[in-house]
Amino acid sequence: MSGFTQAFHEAARRIVPIELRGPERAGWHTPHSVVAERGPVRVLHFAPRGEVRRATPIVFAYSLINRAYILDFLPGRSLVEHLTGQGFSCYVIDWGTPGLGERFKTWGDYALGHVGHAVRTACEREGVDGVHLYGYCMGGTLALSYAALRPAQVKTFVAMATPVDFHDDGLLSRWTRPRFFDAGAVVDAFGNVPTWLMESGFRFLAPMGNVSKWRDLWDNREKADFVATFRALERWSSDNVPFPGEVYRQYIRDTYQTNAFVRGEMVVDGERVNLGDLRAPVLAILAQNDHIVPRASAAALLEIVGSDDKSALELPTGHIGLSTSSKAPRDFWPRIADWLAARS
Amino acid sequence: MSTNTDEKKAGGPWAQWLNGFSSLGQGAGGDLYRTILKDWEGWFGTQFEKLARSESFLEQVGKTLEGTMFARAQANRWLEQSIKAMRLPSVGDMEEVHKRLDAIERRLDAITERLERAGAEAKKPAAPAPKRPAPKGDPVDAE
Numbered sequence: 001m002s003g004f005t006q007a008f009h010e011a012a013r014r015i016v017p018i019e020l021r022g023p024e025r026a027g028w029h030t031p032h033s034v035v036a037e038r039g040p041v042r043v044l045h046f047a048p049r050g051e052v053r054r055a056t057p058i059v060f061a062y063s064l065i066n067r068a069y070i071l072d073f074l075p076g077r078s079l080v081e082h083l084t085g086q087g088f089s090c091y092v093i094d095w096g097t098p099g100l101g102e103r104f105k106t107w108g109d110y111a112l113g114h115v116g117h118a119v120r121t122a123c124e125r126e127g128v129d130g131v132h133l134y135g136y137c138m139g140g141t142l143a144l145s146y147a148a149l150r151p152a153q154v155k156t157f158v159a160m161a162t163p164v165d166f167h168d169d170g171l172l173s174r175w176t177r178p179r180f181f182d183a184g185a186v187v188d189a190f191g192n193v194p195t196w197l198m199e200s201g202f203r204f205l206a207p208m209g210n211v212s213k214w215r216d217l218w219d220n221r222e223k224a225d226f227v228a229t230f231r232a233l234e235r236w237s238s239d240n241v242p243f244p245g246e247v248y249r250q251y252i253r254d255t256y257q258t259n260a261f262v263r264g265e266m267v268v269d270g271e272r273v274n275l276g277d278l279r280a281p282v283l284a285i286l287a288q289n290d291h292i293v294p295r296a297s298a299a300a301l302l303e304i305v306g307s308d309d310k311s312a313l314e315l316p317t318g319h320i321g322l323s324t325s326s327k328a329p330r331d332f333w334p335r336i337a338d339w340l341a342a343r344s
Numbered sequence: 345m346s347t348n349t350d351e352k353k354a355g356g357p358w359a360q361w362l363n364g365f366s367s368l369g370q371g372a373g374g375d376l377y378r379t380i381l382k383d384w385e386g387w388f389g390t391q392f393e394k395l396a397r398s399e400s401f402l403e404q405v406g407k408t409l410e411g412t413m414f415a416r417a418q419a420n421r422w423l424e425q426s427i428k429a430m431r432l433p434s435v436g437d438m439e440e441v442h443k444r445l446d447a448i449e450r451r452l453d454a455i456t457e458r459l460e461r462a463g464a465e466a467k468k469p470a471a472p473a474p475k476r477p478a479p480k481g482d483p484v485d486a487e
Contacts, residue, residue: 100435104443113453120460129464171396180406182413189416204396208389215381269450 028072030081032092036121040096043118045089045125046072046080052087054344056132056155057122060092061115061146063137064247065198067239068094071136073324074232082329086337088344091122091131093139095241102244103191107145107254108269110247115146119153130155132340135162137293137319138251141261144301145273147280156343157278157305158336160285161319163293164275165262165300166255171205172292176256183252192242199240206291225326233324262300275301281309283339285322292319313339 028044036043048054060080062068071092072078080090093114098105105113115133122131133154135143140162147154166173175181186193203210213230220226254260260267264274284301287293295314302310315332317325322332395401427434 100438101442101445103439104446109446109450113449116453116457171393174397175402177402180402182406182410185410185413185417189413189420207392208385211381212385215378 027067028069029075030072030078030084035091035125036117038114038117039101040098041114042094042096043121044092044094046084046092048084048087048089050085050087054087054089054341056128056130056340056344057089057091057126058083058132058134058340059115059118059122060090061118061133061135061139061143062093062095063139064095064098064110064142064243065138065202065240067236067241068092068139070236070320070323073236074228077229077324077326077329079323079328079333082333083337083340086341088132088337088340089122089126091118093118097241098192098244100191102247104246105244106246106269107142107250110244111142111146111268112149115143116150119146119150123153129153132156132158132343134158134160136160136323138163141251141255144275144278145261145266145268148273148275148277149268149271151278151280154278154280156281156283156340157307158283158285158340159298159301160322161287161290161293161298162284162301163255163297164304165259165297167259168294168297170291170294170297172201173256173297175201176252178257181252183249183257187245187249191245193245193248194242195240198243199238202292229324229326233320237320262304264304275304276306279306279308281343282307282311283336284310284312285336286312286314287319287322288314288316289321290319309343311339 030046032044032046034042035045060068060071062071072080075081080092083090095114119131119133123129130153133143133147133156135141135158137160140159141164144157144159144162144164147157176183186197190197217227217230220230254266258265261273262275264272264276266273282301282305284298286295286298288295290298299312302312313335315322317327317332322328325332424434424436428436
């Protein structure tokens with residue numbers, strides 16, 4: 001290798017480590033098996049490890065906007081890996097990539113159909129009559145509507161950064177007001193909402209983040225752990241999926257626009273969703289620096305659920321940091337695991 | 345004074361130039377650059393937040409988006425009509441099939457759920473019959 005090439009490689013390695021250190025591995029890291037499939041939706045099972053075995057399995061419902069493998073972010077920094085290590089059998093709903101077949105699926109098809117199917121699958125496989133239902137972001141909103149309508153198999157509910165009261169002061173709430181945004185027109189034009197439309201909206205939530213992240217990378221380019229985290233996060237955040245059309249129409253209308261969800265007026269398959277009907281123990285996990293789901297929006301859950309056993313866990317991180325922060329395995333997740341273990 | 349060996353080790357003048365470039369942002373100059381960038385980020389972030397909350401801006405964005413969506417939906421309709429006129433299966437036809445499949449799936453789900461609920465009820469042990477209070481003066485009381 002000539003002096004120039006060698007020098008160029010060395011300098012480039014330091015300047016742009018992202019591009020020159022090989023492709024990033026996307027997806028799941030922790031070993032798992034697919035235990036159920038319905039169209040593109042799969043239920044993944046992560047078997048418990050260690051000596052302790054918890055009786056009640058956990059079923060995760062993640063948002064329809066991004067990929068669920070954020071729950072298994074990196075080896076050693078994975079929520080499912082952590083919880084299986086604590087003896088929990090974990091089931092994750094992987095929504096897959098919606099296609100034409102998902103265009104007319106409704107909120108009910110996802111909440112009662114897919115979430116319900118995952119819960120029943122977990123109960124049947126584990127020989128139990130209830131699960132810990134664990135919702136993250138709008139996956140939590142979806143799972144909450146299931147839990148309120150079919151509470152029998154929900155032993156506890158964990159709502160991690162789950163929006164509940166949508167008339168908050170956040171930008172998303174403002175942008176989607178009926179005066180400014182016609183979700184129906186988007187669905188009529190595109191069917192499933194394309195990734196670029198969703199992605200551009202989220203990027204504009206914190207536009208300077210798109211600049212400062214590169215500066216942070218530059219400053220930390222010699223730290224292998226920082227670079228690995230950065231790459232994994234970039235890979236995940238650009239791996240978006242289209243949003244099923246009719247689900248989007250109802251979601252925007254009944255949450256951001258009319259706030260029917262929190263007022264107990266959302267109707268799913270002819271049944272009214274009343275969060276007061278959820279009487280199982282509830283844990284609301286709130287991120288202090290959440291710019292996607294403001295703290296107040298997620299905290300509202302505790303005021304309206306019918307549970308006697310309800311608590312909030314407020315953590316000093318952002319929306320994504322709940323599942324990717326380097327502090328999470330040490331400071332956040334053990335507290336969640338303890339709460340679940342006490343109710344298993 | 346650099347020797348030939350030293351130059352080779354360092355990669356020659358190119359290496360020095362490139363290393364100098366990769367060291368940009370370090371030292372006093374770097375601090376200044378960083379301060380300017382951070383100030384600019386703060387200023388721009390505040391301005392953007394104001395803009396993103398401005399009703400007139402959001403109204404304009406909404407109108408533009410609505411117009412684009414309408415044009416797109418109109419184009420879809422024309423395409424659909426053209427394909428139908430050629431007697432070819434269209435996306436609309438496929439969507440109809442999917443709607444029917446969805447309806448069937450919903451029915452199956454409802455049946456499965458009812459069956460499972462009935463199964464769970466059947467598995468529950470029968471509740472013991474409530475004890476009837478013995479009438480006063482019953483011989484059992486006396487025992």
